[in-house]
Amino acid sequence: MSHKILMDANQIGRSITRLSHEILERNENPDQIVLIGIHNRGVPLASRIQSKIQEINGVELSQGSLDITFHRDDFRERLVIPQIEGTDIPFSLDGKIVILVDDVLYTGRTIRAAMDELNSFGRASKVQLAVLVDRGHRELPIKADFVGKNIPTHEGEHVNVTLIETDDVDSVYLLRNQES
Amino acid sequence: MLQQRHLLGLEGYPAEDIQTIIDTAFKFREVLDRPIKKVPSLQGVTIVNLFFENSTRTRISFELAQKRLSADTVNFSASSSSLNKGESFKDTAQNIEAMKIDAVVMRHPTPGAPWHLTDFIDSVVINAGDGTHEHPTQAILDMMSLHEKFGRLKGLKVGIIGDISHSRVALSNIYGLQIMGAEVTLCGPPNLIPPFIRELGVTVSTNVDDVIEWADALNILRIQRERMGLGLVPSIREYRAMFGITHERLENHQKEIVIMHPGPMNRGVEIDGTVADSDQAIILDQVLNGVASRMAILYLLCGGKSSEEDES
Numbered sequence: 001m002s003h004k005i006l007m008d009a010n011q012i013g014r015s016i017t018r019l020s021h022e023i024l025e026r027n028e029n030p031d032q033i034v035l036i037g038i039h040n041r042g043v044p045l046a047s048r049i050q051s052k053i054q055e056i057n058g059v060e061l062s063q064g065s066l067d068i069t070f071h072r073d074d075f076r077e078r079l080v081i082p083q084i085e086g087t088d089i090p091f092s093l094d095g096k097i098v099i100l101v102d103d104v105l106y107t108g109r110t111i112r113a114a115m116d117e118l119n120s121f122g123r124a125s126k127v128q129l130a131v132l133v134d135r136g137h138r139e140l141p142i143k144a145d146f147v148g149k150n151i152p153t154h155e156g157e158h159v160n161v162t163l164i165e166t167d168d169v170d171s172v173y174l175l176r177n178q179e180s
Numbered sequence: 181m182l183q184q185r186h187l188l189g190l191e192g193y194p195a196e197d198i199q200t201i202i203d204t205a206f207k208f209r210e211v212l213d214r215p216i217k218k219v220p221s222l223q224g225v226t227i228v229n230l231f232f233e234n235s236t237r238t239r240i241s242f243e244l245a246q247k248r249l250s251a252d253t254v255n256f257s258a259s260s261s262s263l264n265k266g267e268s269f270k271d272t273a274q275n276i277e278a279m280k281i282d283a284v285v286m287r288h289p290t291p292g293a294p295w296h297l298t299d300f301i302d303s304v305v306i307n308a309g310d311g312t313h314e315h316p317t318q319a320i321l322d323m324m325s326l327h328e329k330f331g332r333l334k335g336l337k338v339g340i341i342g343d344i345s346h347s348r349v350a351l352s353n354i355y356g357l358q359i360m361g362a363e364v365t366l367c368g369p370p371n372l373i374p375p376f377i378r379e380l381g382v383t384v385s386t387n388v389d390d391v392i393e394w395a396d397a398l399n400i401l402r403i404q405r406e407r408m409g410l411g412l413v414p415s416i417r418e419y420r421a422m423f424g425i426t427h428e429r430l431e432n433h434q435k436e437i438v439i440m441h442p443g444p445m446n447r448g449v450e451i452d453g454t455v456a457d458s459d460q461a462i463i464l465d466q467v468l469n470g471v472a473s474r475m476a477i478l479y480l481l482c483g484g485k486s487s488e489e490d491e492s
Contacts, residue, residue: 070211070219070479084207092215120216 002176006151006159009170012132015148016045019130020052022146023099032125033097034062038114039085041103042066044165045132049101064089066100071113093122099146103161105131108142133172135159182480186305188294189314190355198360202324204476205469211248212472222251225482228276230286231308232258232269232293237443237467238308238318242285245474251482254281269293270300277301283482286310304481312346317477318442319352321470323360325462326397328469329438334361339391341423342401342450343372343412349442353399354380367391368401368423371412388423392430397438400425403450416449427454438462 007015027033030053037046043065050063067085100114111129118124130146135153151159151174158175162168182197190198211219227246231239239255246253256276267275273284283304286294291313298305309315327333338357344350344366357364358381365383366373373384385391392398403419413419420426425439439451439461447453456463 067207069207070221072221084204086207086210088210116220120214120218122215 004174004176005171006133006174007149007172012148012163012170012172015132016048016052019132019146019148020049020056023049023128023130024053024057026128026145027097029097030057030059030061032095033099034064034091034093035099035101036064036066036089036114036118038100038102038110039065039067041161041163041166042101044163045103045130046099046101047165049099049130062091064091066114066117068110068113068117071117073109073113087117089121093118093124095125096122098124098127100127100129101131102129103132103163104159105129105134105142105144105147106137106159108138108140111142112140132161133159185481186294186298186307187316187477187481188298188305188307190316190319190352190359191314193316193355193359195359195361198320198323198356201320201473201476201480202327204480205320205324205473206328208248208472208475208479209469211475212468218248218250220250221479222246222249222482225249225251225283226281227251227253227283227285227478227482228281228303229253229255229308230273230276230284230288231256232286232288233309235287235308237470238287238315241467241470242308242317242474244471245478248471249475249478251478269296273297273301277303283478306477306481309348311348312351313348314352314355315348316352316356317470317474318349319356320477321466321473322349322353322399322440322442323356324469324473325440325466326362326438328465329462330396333357336362337365337394337396338362339365339367339395339398340401341367341388341391341398341425343403344368344377344401345372345374346404347401349399350401354382358382365391365394369413369419388425389429389433392425392433392437393435395437397440398425399440399442400451401442402444402446405446420449424449425451425455427452430455430460436460440466442466 024030035046035050037043046063050061054060065088067087069084128145131144132148134144134147134150156177160173162171164170183194229242281303285306285308287308289311291311293310294305294307307314307316323333330336340350354364365385367385367388370386378384439455441451441463445451445456
């Protein structure tokens with residue numbers, strides 16, 4: 001396996017700042033926005049966007065987290081017991097603008113499951129998607145509204161995101177199988 | 181996934197799997213608090229509830245768990261079935277399985293019936309009570325409720341009070357609690373405590389006050405009124421005086437103790453109404469945890485491939 005750094009802590013920080021500005025720019029009523037992070041790394045990313053937006057215009061957005069395990073379409077093919085972190089959305093989503101936050105957008109299946117699960121918490125007026133990295137190879141018609149960095153990849157490559165909150169260090173790197 | 185393909189009994193069940201079920205069940209508790217209490221995890225899975233014996237709460241609890249996982253369910257109860265026309269247990273089960281089902285939840289009056297069922301059908305089998313033998317899902321929801329209250333099971337002192345001889349709840353709780361490192365003391369009329377039970381490593385007492393003094397939690401079993409006529413318990417009044425968890429008895433002890441009851445309760449017999457309604461009772465939490473733990477069991481058993489399939 002080879003290992004190539006794509007983003008360091010500074011670049012991740014700048015991306016989050018830009019994403020936060022774009023989210024505010026795109027939505028006129030910031031008090032209607034709620035941030036929902038998808039486990040695992042979407043959750044700290046949502047917190048960072050929340051504090052950045054508070055820094056920018058003083059609004060403290062509501063924040064929740066989503067665990068999509070029970071909505072996965074590949075559960076029956078997986079052999080291990082999933083790590084279930086649990087969903088925490090302690091407010092109704094009726095009429096809200098939901099910003100889903102995740103680290104990497106790849107096949108789109110996680111996002112499909114997340115949108116499905118969101119319906120259990122009310123009817124949002126809009127759902128938008130913010131990701132730190134879009135690596136392509138979609139298997140469903142899903143596209144992100146806010147992208148930190150587009151990273152075109154090949155099959156056999158993996159984009160890994162590590163964050164201080166979950167992995168002690170901020171970085172985005174590419175893993176490549178030697179054979180491919 | 182879980183090491184065993186079926187959930188038949190807790191005797192010899194792996195501790196880590198009991199823990200996995202309890203941990204997963206707490207995640208399903210969160211689903212039950214949502215405005216829409218349903219997830220698609222078992223979409224397309226068909227489950228048959230085979231009830232050869234009457235049951236209200238266990239059947240409703242299983243049915244709700246199945247519906248909230250989006251499984252398709254079929255209910256069968258012995259009174260309305262071909263058993264009345266003389267069909268054998270084996271033929272009934274094989275005929276139902278021939279209709280392409282994935283799992284069977286079964287209650288049967290004969291101990292061992294769910295094990296027997298696995299001999300001639302391929303579906304996942306979950307025991308919802310076999311005679312006076314085991315009732316594993318009840319013990320798991322009891323352990324989940326204790327875990328919720330105390331944050332652990334290891335080292336907990338649990339007293340089980342009542343008719344131990346005829347109680348599948350007692351036996352499954354004894355196995356499960358001991359596997360999870362809890363201590364169990366049984367208490368009841370001596371003629372309703374089977375002699376073999378001491379071999380399981382439990383303490384047996386006939387003094388309920390000693391047990392209250394010792395225990396962190398009491399699981400109070402129903403005294404089945406239908407047994408009163410058999411001469412096993414002299415009278416309801418005498419039972420209440422000797423073993424009933426009365427308001428006065430708990431007052432005398434002046435200690436915090438958690439009160440559980442698997443239901444249905446006979447208020448004023450094995451438990452006083454004031455005790456059942458008090459803050460120390462977690463009886464209704466047990467009911468809610470019953471749905472959550474059955475969701476976890478169904479999810480873990482029907483959602484993934486079995487370990488046997490992995491090898492092939």
